Structure formats: C-alpha cells, structure tokens
C-alpha cells in the first residue's frame with residue numbers, strides 16, 4: 001500500500017456492540033480475514049466498545065475464546081496475535097455521553113489521524129442515541145471524513161426510517177453515512193451483474209417475453225439464536241424481506257446502469273422499486289403470507305418452537321417466515337410475478353434466485369412419449385454454495401423421443417478458490433471509502449413503501465398466525481400466492 005493512500009485511510013475503527021451477535025459472528029472473523037490477507041493498514045487500530053467491565057487484556061482473551069470456534073486454527077498464530085494486538089477495549093454505556101467522551105479521549109488527535117469509522121453493530125432502537133452522543137462529543141467531525149456504518153433494518157417502517165435519516169443528516173454529511181445490506185457484498189449477487197450484462201446470450205432473454213416468473217428464496221435452518229429482544233419486535237418482514245430480499249429483487253430486475261458507480265447503480269435500483277405495483281389494502285392477503293415456526297426437527301435433533309425460545313413473548317405473533325408476491329409494472333417485467341420467501345428454521349440453509357422460463361410450444365412433440373416439456377430454469381445459488389446453472393433439455397439416447405434434463409453449470413469458483421465473506425468485501429469498502437455497495441436513502445425509503453401495506457395490515461391483524469414445523473419448507477399457505485397451477489416453490493438447485 002502506498003504511503004499516500006495509507007495516509008487517507010481511517011486510523012481507528014470503532015465497533016459499538018462489540019460483544020454482540022453480529023460482531024462475534026461476522027465482523028471480527030471478517031476483519032481477521034482482512035488481516036490475514038494483509039488488507040488492513042499497519043496503522044489501523046480497532047476499539048471494541050461494549051458494556052462489560054473489561055480492560056484491554058480481558059477483551060483480547062474474549063476474542064481468543066470466541067474466535068477459536070469461528071476461525072479454527074487461527075488463534076495462537078502470529079497473524080492472529082497481530083490482529084488481536086490491534087484491539088483496545090472501551091467500556092461504556094450507549095446512552096451515556098460520558099462514555100463517548102472517554103472514547104474520544106482514546107482516539108488520536110485529528111492532526112495525527114485522517115478519520116475514524118464508527119460501526120453500529122447494535123439494535124436499531126439504539127441507533128438514535130449513538131448518533132446524538134457522537135455529535136455531542138464532536139465525533140461527527142471532521143465532517144465528510146469520519147464515517148458511520150448503520151446496519152439494517154434502517155428504521156422499523158417508512159416514518160421511522162425518515163426520522164432516522166433526518167437525524168443522521170443533522171449531524172453527518174451523506175458521504176459519511178454507510179447504510180449496509182450485507183447481501184450486496186455476496187459474490188453471487190455481484191456476479192449477477194456480470195452474468196446479466198457481460199453475456200450477450202443472457203440479456204435478450206431476461207424479460208417478460210421469455211420469463212414466466214422469478215423466485216427468490218432465503219431459507220435458514222438456524223432459529224433466532226439469542227436475538228429475541230430484537231427479533232420479536234422485527235420479524236422476518238423487517239429483518240430480511242424489506243432489505244436483503246428486496247435488494248436481490250432489484251439486482252435481478254434492474255436495467256443496465258451506464259457505469260458501475262454508486263449513483264448510477266442506485267438510480268437503476270430505485271427505478272425498479274418505484275415500478276413495483278403498490279399492494280392495495282384489500283389485496284394484502286393475496287400478496288403476502290406470514291407464519292411462525294413450531295417445534296420440529298433439524299438435522300435429526302429436536303428444536304423448540306419460536307414461542308419456546310428464550311425471551312420471546314409467550315403469545316408472540318411475530319412472523320419467522322414471510323412469502324410475498326410483487327409485480328414490477330415496467331416494459332421489461334409487466335405481468336411477471338416475483339415470488340419472495342424467507343424463513344428461519346427451515347429444512348436447510350439455501351439462498352437462491354430461480355428464474356423459470358415460459359413453456360415451449362408443445363405442438364411439435366404431440367405424437368411422441370413426451371406429454372409436456374418442463375420449462376427451462378436459470379438458478380443462481382447464493383448459499384451455501386455459490387453457483388449458476390441453466391437447465392436445458394436434451395434427447396435421451398435411444399429409439400424413443402424422450403428427453404433428459406441437463407444442468408449447464410456456469411459456476412465461477414475454481415476448485416482451489418475460496419469466496420470472500422460478504423462482510424470482508426464491505427468492511428474493506430468502508431475503510432477505503434467506496435460507497436457503491438451501500439444503500440442510498442431513497443432505496444431504503446422505496447423498499448419501505450413497497451412493504452408498508454403488508455406491515456400495516458399485519459400490525460392490525462394480531463389474533464392469529466399460522467405455524468410450520470421447524471425443519472420444513474414453510475407453511476402450505478405459501479402456495480396460495482402462485483398465479484397458476486404449474487408454479488411451485490423450487491427448493492432444490
């Protein structure tokens with residue numbers, strides 16, 4: 001790294017919520033991997049901010065303990081010890097301005113350091129307090145330089161999102177704000193742009209003339225882990241659909257941007273969101289299904305139902321599964337349903353985008369053993385493996401006219417390559433100040449607008465929520481969203 005570039009990089013990275021789920025599971029491992037790849041500048045120091053009464057050494061021991069599980073084999077190695085040595089610990093209360101003053105006192109003076117990153121790995125209900133308190137002790141300055149990273153959900157509905165944004169803009173300039181949606185850092189999602197726009201073969205087919213419908217599934221086998229205090233208020237619609245799944249939808253549906261720059265990308269994504277047909281109040285039932293997991297089995301083990309999870313309200317009707325149907329009323333997509341679903345405690349962890357093509361004309365094969373030919377699919381797997389496949393028909397060798405379905409695999413990973421975790425890509429972007437994979441507020445606002453009718457309806461209808469057994473593919477009700485009988489959820493690649 002050249003000296004000039006190094007001088008413009010932030011010299012401190014502060015993690016609020018350092019002992020929480022997100023920091024432990026995602027941020028610390030991602031930062032470690034950046035360390036191992038020699039992508040962190042030597043002068044970067046990291047401050048872990050949390051409530052526990054620890055000193056630097058106690059925090060470092062905590063890291064050794066929790067990361068031993070996450071990054072096997074790393075603790076004890078010189079790279080790991082170099083990583084741990086970057087950290088200092090700041091004990092503090094998010095609501096107490098004195099804690100921020102103590103933090104400020106530990107930061108290098110402005111003349112010695114270009115900027116600081118503040119990562120809010122905390123509950124959305126705590127964002128406001130942190131933003132206020134950072135400003136109160138002058139940590140929003142230097143304006144334009146110090147950065148604040150905000151996790152999703154950005155607000156809990158359209159009104160609160162606007163208020164949060166206003167608060168941010170009172171104290172920070174827009175270029176200081178990084179609204180993160182980590183799904184945009186996933187390789188397949190980024191590769192989707194290349195797949196669509198760098199292949200002449202694909203783009204002409206990517207529209208209503210050829211595509212029957214699109215499915216976006218993000219199924220998780222994990223439950224809510226220890227996040228009831230956040231999750232029970234949020235539910236799957238706010239936690240996953242309004243942000244991650246909506247972002248996937250925009251990347252599938254957008255027009256080619258004139259350049260891969262932040263604003264050009266955001267403009268195209270916003271156009272998609274603005275073209276989504278608003279769901280009328282009376283149509284919510286036809287467009288959205290919610291459900292909650294009941295007891296069941298995952299990988300041969302009994303798991304509790306949602307209501308039996310620690311700290312969940314006994315009669316909670318928070319949804320852990322949501323499926324919804326949207327139409328994008330523009331020239332490319334008019335009439336093509338986009339089916340989105342996500343759930344916790346489903347049979348397997350699978351995230352994929354599946355595009356089903358229209359049926360080919362059957363007439364040609366009418367006097368052959370082929371009664372009907374299944375349509376083609378394009379399948380983009382995001383998790384657990386990243387791959388791209390196309391399903392096409394070929395004739396089975398033999399005397400009869402029979403076909404066989406073949407998968408053409410366009411996987412982009414070679415056997416000796418490993419994909420990066422989304423957070424590695426995005427943390428590096430924060431450090432280097434590249435905002436193209438972060439959200440502009442109008443994207444967030446339009447995504448809230450799209451789900452707002454569903455949210456409002458569910459807030460009022462609070463008597464009942466269907467359940468699905470943990471370990472299943474969700475409730476049978478999710479099938480009622482389909483426009484025609486030959487459409488079904490695709491669970492397998």
Ligand code: BG6
Pocket residue numbers: 182220239240383
């Ligand atoms: C987070 C949600 O944003 O994404 C979690 O809050 C969810 O509930 C997680 O488990 C899924 O992300 P990934 O990258 O592990 O699939």
